[in-house]
Amino acid sequence: MALKGLDIFKLTPKKNCKECGCPTCMAFSMKVASGAMKIEQCPHMSEDAIASLSEATAPPMKTIKVGAGDAEQTLGGETVLYRHEKTYVSKTRYAVSVCSCMEDAKIDEILAAIPAVDYVRIGERMYVEFVSISYGESAGVDKYVEVVKKAAALGRTLILNVKDEAAAKAALDACKDAKPILNGADASNFEAMSKLASEAGVVLGVTGSSIDELYDTVAKIEKLGNKNLVLDVGTSSIKDAFATAVQMRRAALKDQDRTFGYPSLVNVGVLASGDSHLQAALASLFTLKYGSIIVMEGMSYAQALPLYGLRQNVFTDPQKPMKVEPGVYPINGGDENSICLTTVDFALTYFVVSGELERSGVPCNLLISDAGGLSVLTAWAAGKLSSTSIAKFIQEEGIEDKIKNRTLVLPGKVAVLKGDVEAKLPGWDVIVGPTEAVQLVKFLKDMQ
Amino acid sequence: MPFTKKAQKFNAAIQTVEIGTGDNKITLGGENVFPFYTFDAPIENAPKIGIEVSDMGLENEPACMKEFYAGCETVVDIAKKAATVEGADFVCLRLEGGDPNGVNKSTEELVELVKQVADAVDKPLVVEGSKNVEKDAELLAKVAEATQGKNVLLLAAREENYKNVGAAAGLAYDQVVGAESAVDINLAKQLNVLLTQLGVKPERICMNVGAAAAGYGFEYVVSTMDRVKAAALAQGDAMLQMPIVTPVGDEVWNVKEAAASEEDVPEWGPAEDRGIDMEVETAAACLASGSNAVILKHPVSIATISKMIKELI
Numbered sequence: 001m002a003l004k005g006l007d008i009f010k011l012t013p014k015k016n017c018k019e020c021g022c023p024t025c026m027a028f029s030m031k032v033a034s035g036a037m038k039i040e041q042c043p044h045m046s047e048d049a050i051a052s053l054s055e056a057t058a059p060p061m062k063t064i065k066v067g068a069g070d071a072e073q074t075l076g077g078e079t080v081l082y083r084h085e086k087t088y089v090s091k092t093r094y095a096v097s098v099c100s101c102m103e104d105a106k107i108d109e110i111l112a113a114i115p116a117v118d119y120v121r122i123g124e125r126m127y128v129e130f131v132s133i134s135y136g137e138s139a140g141v142d143k144y145v146e147v148v149k150k151a152a153a154l155g156r157t158l159i160l161n162v163k164d165e166a167a168a169k170a171a172l173d174a175c176k177d178a179k180p181i182l183n184g185a186d187a188s189n190f191e192a193m194s195k196l197a198s199e200a201g202v203v204l205g206v207t208g209s210s211i212d213e214l215y216d217t218v219a220k221i222e223k224l225g226n227k228n229l230v231l232d233v234g235t236s237s238i239k240d241a242f243a244t245a246v247q248m249r250r251a252a253l254k255d256q257d258r259t260f261g262y263p264s265l266v267n268v269g270v271l272a273s274g275d276s277h278l279q280a281a282l283a284s285l286f287t288l289k290y291g292s293i294i295v296m297e298g299m300s301y302a303q304a305l306p307l308y309g310l311r312q313n314v315f316t317d318p319q320k321p322m323k324v325e326p327g328v329y330p331i332n333g334g335d336e337n338s339i340c341l342t343t344v345d346f347a348l349t350y351f352v353v354s355g356e357l358e359r360s361g362v363p364c365n366l367l368i369s370d371a372g373g374l375s376v377l378t379a380w381a382a383g384k385l386s387s388t389s390i391a392k393f394i395q396e397e398g399i400e401d402k403i404k405n406r407t408l409v410l411p412g413k414v415a416v417l418k419g420d421v422e423a424k425l426p427g428w429d430v431i432v433g434p435t436e437a438v439q440l441v442k443f444l445k446d447m448q
Numbered sequence: 449m450p451f452t453k454k455a456q457k458f459n460a461a462i463q464t465v466e467i468g469t470g471d472n473k474i475t476l477g478g479e480n481v482f483p484f485y486t487f488d489a490p491i492e493n494a495p496k497i498g499i500e501v502s503d504m505g506l507e508n509e510p511a512c513m514k515e516f517y518a519g520c521e522t523v524v525d526i527a528k529k530a531a532t533v534e535g536a537d538f539v540c541l542r543l544e545g546g547d548p549n550g551v552n553k554s555t556e557e558l559v560e561l562v563k564q565v566a567d568a569v570d571k572p573l574v575v576e577g578s579k580n581v582e583k584d585a586e587l588l589a590k591v592a593e594a595t596q597g598k599n600v601l602l603l604a605a606r607e608e609n610y611k612n613v614g615a616a617a618g619l620a621y622d623q624v625v626g627a628e629s630a631v632d633i634n635l636a637k638q639l640n641v642l643l644t645q646l647g648v649k650p651e652r653i654c655m656n657v658g659a660a661a662a663g664y665g666f667e668y669v670v671s672t673m674d675r676v677k678a679a680a681l682a683q684g685d686a687m688l689q690m691p692i693v694t695p696v697g698d699e700v701w702n703v704k705e706a707a708a709s710e711e712d713v714p715e716w717g718p719a720e721d722r723g724i725d726m727e728v729e730t731a732a733a734c735l736a737s738g739s740n741a742v743i744l745k746h747p748v749s750i751a752t753i754s755k756m757i758k759e760l761i
């Protein structure tokens with residue numbers, strides 16, 4: 001927070017009436033300064049004081065909402081530059097772009113491919129959340145509106161990438177209720193664009209030919225009273241886009257420069273046009289370094305699988321390990337006669353392994369022992385997955401009474417445990433499985 | 449109203465480490481800013497890319513790599529071809545066949561191979577052991593001896609065997625020592641302290657602070673690297689200023705996203721593209737977090753990451 005307790009104290013009524021729950025106005029002021037309380041919690045504060053303070057005590061980066069209904073997304077609101085300091089707030093979102101300058105067949109092809117990537121990974125739905133529609137001037141306004149309507153039918157939030165006022169207005173008329181982003185303001189047209197966005201009640205995207213020009217334009221738009229913004233880092237070069245994305249976020253969070261305290265938009269589709277692998281690399285780079293929305297030319301499964309996995313990793317709470325309950329998990333109708341496999345209680349491991357077991361169609365029992373929520377090798381290295389822990393789990397949980405089958409498959413990465421597990425579990429046939437879960441389907445089918 | 453830039457340039461810098469000799473030698477590190485933050489201060493030595501080959505030849509490689517190296521009869525042929533791949537700054541030979549729990553090739557056999565490869569390729573060489581700490585204690589020491597004068601980077605000394613690997617590579621034969629630790633800043637620092645106490649010079653150490661494929665516990669990799677770079681630069685911690693070298697190829701090509709066959713998941717599309725995107729996305733994320741070099745497999749991944757680095761520096 002930029003404001004110190006003393007600055008706030010000067011504006012309080014200094015009654016020490018305790019109605020806010022604090023012993024003194026000074027104590028209250030310190031709490032507000034640290035972000036623990038809000039200025040409005042003092043009932044005696046004058047309106048002028050509230051107005052001058054709320055600006056100064058506002059979070060360094062605005063939280064911006066776009067999209068309507070089910071498609072609503074929250075962007076920004078970040079408080080730290082590094083995930084080990086505190087959990088990130090709003091995950092990066094991905095967009096696919098079309099242009100009204102493209103041929104109809106091409107547009108249809110791109111739009112039709114968008115819903116193809118849609119899957120669940122550890123409880124999270126992974127899909128393309130935004131569609132960006134660029135205005136091709138030569139194709140005209142009517143064509144643009146037509147493409148916008150087509151894209152809107154996908155039910156994703158739209159980004160209207162258009163600097164032409166007439167086209168922007170026509171497109172907004174067609175889709176403003178779905179709360180798209182109007183990404184079209186720059187130094188030359190910001191007044192008109194800001195007015196359009198405000199009237200339609202949508203977020204305005206701002207860009208500039210340099211970071212200075214962007215800054216200047218944002219400051220001017222804020223003066224017009226519009227603070228519902230997303231900042232486009234531009235497409236002049238990869239180097240500039242990266243420099244702008246990092247410096248904006250750093251200025252807002254480290255230097256409390258609120259003019260740059262908005263979510264960002266990075267168009268890697270333009271920065272690496274025609275090169276899907278470079279777009280994948282850049283999408284990953286900007287997921288880590290401060291892209292709120294990343295626009296690509298397309299989203300294939302090849303690009304999506306590692307990207308959404310990375311995002312899921314990076315935006316999780318560093319303090320909270322993702323665990324599943326230890327126990328017996330029957331899969332594909334596994335019963336007392338079905339083969340047993342064992343693994344750890346780390347949610348990611350469970351998710352990956354159970355997914356493969358389901359895919360195999362082979363009835364089996366997955367035995368999950370308490371490994372402190374760690375992956376197979378981490379748990380093994382930490383001494384939480386051992387021949388003793390496995391044997392103890394099987395004996396103490398009464399598994400030998402519940403299950404008659406005596407075949408136990410170990411994760412391939414802890415093949416070294418085989419001998420000791422055999423010694424500790426007389427009567428069991430202990431088999432070393434493959435090192436990666438993906439090989440389980442073949443492994444189980446071959447065993448049968 | 450122009451933007452008031454506040455550059456974040458530090459008084460401390462990442463240690464420079466040279467690998468290889470002569471015209472083809474490479475220099476890692478030297479920067480006094482965070483990864484790719486050229487707007488704060490210029491970065492003299494761009495991150496480097498290694499190409500990975502294995503003593504097992506193509507046996508354990510994905511189909512697309514078998515195709516790429518088709519016609520290569522021996523590991524030496526493969527290494528020679530790898531060295532010509534555009535964007536590859538060095539060659540990394542993995543001695544996975546040395547693992548006693550696997551094929552268990554003898555130290556003599558592997559050292560002989562390393563010698564042949566070292567003579568055949570004109571790029572700097574990195575040799576990665578079998579990952580078995582006991583075997584590597586002996587194997588990497590012998591490799592250090594056999595390649596004396598070539599200024600090779602040996603991956604890796606670990607807490608369990610740093611005395612053998614560090615003494616042979618760093619002291620007796622003056623090679624570069626790779627220090628490998630498990631995704632934890634304290635462990636990374638501890639190992640560097642131990643190696644320097646042994647007498648290895650800091651400018652002869654690189655670290656592998658751990659890696660994972662994107663989506664597989666990668667958040668720990670990001671945070672470890674973020675914290676290592678912050679300690680090295682902002683706090684000037686000399687025991688964390690060694691450049692980071694991250695093997696990516698051997699992490700990514702086995703995970704499901706890359707390895708699942710097209711018959712099993714037709715909707716996912718070609719396996720080769722999935723492997724490449726898994727490799728480039730993981731590599732880009734490592735570089736963004738602080739790797740000074742990444743080691744990759746596929747020529748398209750190498751070309752892509754090479755382009756990304758050029759564009760950013």
Ligand code: B12
Pocket residue numbers: 321341342343344346348349352353373374375376377378379380381382409410411412413433434435436437438440629630631632635658659660661664665666668669699703
């Ligand atoms: C993230 C991570 C951590 C995180 C833990 C996160 C977690 N919840 O586990 C943190 C930072 C806490 C950590 C700590 C440590 N770690 Co750690 N960590 C990793 C890392 C980078 C990724 C692990 C991961 O998430 N993998 C993804 C999951 C899904 O993999 P998985 O559980 O193995 O499951 C796969 C397979 O095993 C298989 N599978 C799983 N179950 C089953 C079952 C059957 C039947 C079959 C057939 C297959 C199968 O399917 C899955 C997908 O293919 C790895 C390096 C790496 N790249 O693997 C190191 C690694 C596992 N860690 C390691 C170590 C040494 C440690 C520490 C002991 C370090 C220390 N001395 O303090 C500590 C121990 C923790 C403690 N004391 O609390 C080493 C282990 C070395 C070894 N070979 O023994 C590794 C390999 C790093 C390294 N190269 O040195 N670690």
Ligand code: SF4
Pocket residue numbers: 012013014015016017018019020021022023024025026028041042043044045
């Ligand atoms: S309610 Fe307001 S006036 Fe009363 S003690 Fe709290 S800050 Fe002071």
